[in-house]
Amino acid sequence: MTRRAALLLALAAASPAAAQDAPEVLAIVRATVHPGEGEPIENATVVVRAGRIVSVTPNGSVPAGATRVDAEGGILTAGLVATEAPLGLVEISLEPETRDAAPENGDADEVHAAFDAADGFNPRSTLVPVARMGGVTSAVATPLGGLVSGTSAWVDLDGEQPSDMVVRERAALHVRLDDGGVAAAGGAMPTALTRLREVLEDARLYARQRAAYDRRALREMDVSRLDLERLADALAGRIPVVVRVSRASDILRVLDLGRAYGLSLVLSGAEEGWRVAERIAEAGVPVIVQPLTNLPSSFSRLGSRFDNAAILARAGARVVITTDGAHDLRNLRQEAGNAVAHGMDRAAALRALTLEPARVFGLDRDYGTVTPGKVANLVVWNGDPFETTTWATHLFVRGRPVPLRSRQTDLLERYRHLDGVARGINGSVRD
């Protein structure tokens, strides 16, 4: 099955409730479209049919029967894509029972390639609507733990059940060679890299001789069969391998490892990436970075600096912008604004939140730009999307207008005026 067919299936599986809400034909008028490819289009009409963009036309007409939405001159962009985020896998960070991003048992092996984010994704997570408030329409829900954390899932942020939302299971395999991953693997980078080579070589042997493995005719393997399957997917280039790594010299080591094993490599974190920007660009390896990182917070990232994204992009590397954790994905746009403030090209910063993540996870035929044929994950902003003082006014996931509400706006409504708030017998006593 091709990726596109898989996506269409996922879309077709969308719940009846969601499908009913979505207008068959939608026309967003009076939008300043920043398509993510090419020049902005003033006063554009964006027509969406069955969840896909049909046309983007200056002063375009509204098809008969279409649901009309007035952007009132606002800026329309592709929906933002969150990456490296345990969205739907963590609710309350300090409460273990609300966490599904990593094995919680301290004795668990540090390699758990078969750990699948889609298995734990909670579509009802209160973090999802909060992310949408910041214009995020898709996320790569990512596991966190160990040395080999498992596989992520690309989800669209609208739906009742995982089946409504998960567009691509096993979107990438995630490996950690940052401080956390090295600590999990025994505390030394050579130990971590040795273990990684060990399991990759096991998987290579396994992939060549599955029958022998099933007959128990192969040497003993270091990890389980399903772990080997996922590692074999990575070795075959079927899924990208996202490696978190910080120090410049470690980044180069990871580039070598990726080449040696033929991995479809993606760097993440890469706090000292700017020091080896040319090498990263030459290798054609995309980099997921957090712009608001400039502290020498550990000895592996003494060179952290605000213009990391800008330097990498100027060197020709493909840059994806991310942010910390999963609770405040609404701040992705602030991250991009800061990348721009520190020298990144504005259009590149927008692509780093839209098209580049789609490319990294192999979904750029369907996501990442406001162009005909693509999934209508769209956001309308009342000004510069990166600016602190603007906000999203409309948001569409697969063409469905999704209300910009969250548990937080519910709380606001309840407490907007204190008169109606319950205050018990003593609080209600008249003086």
Added chain:
Amino acid sequence: MSRKTTLIAALLCACGSAAPAAEEPRDERPQTTPPPLPWDAAATEPPAVESPLVAIVGGTVMTASGRVIEDGAVVLEDGRIRAVGARSEIAIPEGAERVDAGGRYVTPGLIDTHSHMGVYAQPGVNATSDGNEATAPVTAEVWAGDSFWPQDPALPRAVAGGVTTIQALPGSANLIGGRGVIVKMHLGRSISEMRFPGAPDTLKMACGENPKRVYGNRTSAPSTRMGNVHGYRLAFQQAIEYGRSWRDWQHNHRLWQVKRAKFERYEEERAEWERAALGEGGPDQPEEVEDPGPEPAPPARNFQLEPLLGAVEGRVLVQMHCYRADEMARMVELGREMGFGVRSFHHAVEAYKIRDLLAQHEVGVSTWTDWWGFKLEAFDAIPENLALLSEAGVHAVLHSDSASLVQRLNQEAGKALAAGRRAGIEVSEDTALRWITAEPAWVLGIDEHTGTLEPGKMADVVVWSAHPLSVYARADRVYVDGLLVFDRARQVRAGTTDFELGHGVGEGEGVTR
């Protein structure tokens, strides 16, 4: 003695007890001045600092005291703001260094009420973990200044974000974690060189999950919220009793002084009588007065209880980590019961639910714009918190609690303003600016000295490249006490820390680029 040495001397004096009173001519009446208490040293006034005459001319001046002045001028000299106004109304003094702020924005220096810079320094390794004396739930006796590392690489980065004053606090593992220290970001070699002269003492307390988790995990008290409250009450009761022991001593000492004076007079009169008794017509024999014995010794000092007593007596400003509305309400009640006020709740993500109560008791709130969900007590945070608090007349402060966030307090204020406006709450830019300047100055008790652009205040000033609430704004120039501590154009920095030298990263690159 240079001004700087005077400053240090003044600081050192502030820490010790008052000098003994000079010999005075003897009074006939008994001397009844009570002996000074160890913590009664007079508050120091910030001394003058030698700084050049600077005139920042042009641009938009936002004073954080209600004025927005187009094409303004701000004059700085000797550590103070001399003049603020429209350029047309201000006489630029001769010899002033002119700084062209045309097209840019001028604001007061930013103030962060909640920092662990210096006490949880970068890099975050065991060796720099100095923020929680988590060996007992009440450690009011420790002072964050004693942990503060002036070479923390986070400090110059915060300066580059326009921050001119911070409160470095102990962490929140303990019910009562210790005293905070107010730091002027006019960097130096030791905390004594950097602490804000004349700032009141502050005391860090913590509610809720942290203390009960830290000690509950060791199956020692407190392990519940009710255990927390008992812990505060016990400590404050001890402090009240401790204060009583000093007042009793003062009283007894005063009585002793009276008795002693009487006794001395008696002894003199007796000596006179004895001399006279040898002759004729001397005075009557004086009535015998008992020797009052040795001077009463003061009580033993208790360094743990003194800051708590200070809080009860209003000298020490309580800074209390507390998330949930119901707990904050409970803490206000406990404060009334034990006689202390809370100057500011910190984090306080549910403050909006009890904003009427906080306004009524004049309790400040230091919080974030959007942090939430990292623990259950932070689940009900909403980004409109600050806007709602300001609307209700609460002293609302945007704090960081983070060496990263402290570098963009201005952006966070911009987001909180937008959240309020999106919800239909009226928020002025001046209000948003006050969240990170004037209001934190109030929370720290230094609002007479800094936090707004007004003549006579400390010359803590930032020149921004763009509107300070914008994501694109960067601090171009930062003045602390009239000294240029950061200049982006000329790569003048608050100082690359010693730690960062020699790692091949490039001097200050992380700071300035």
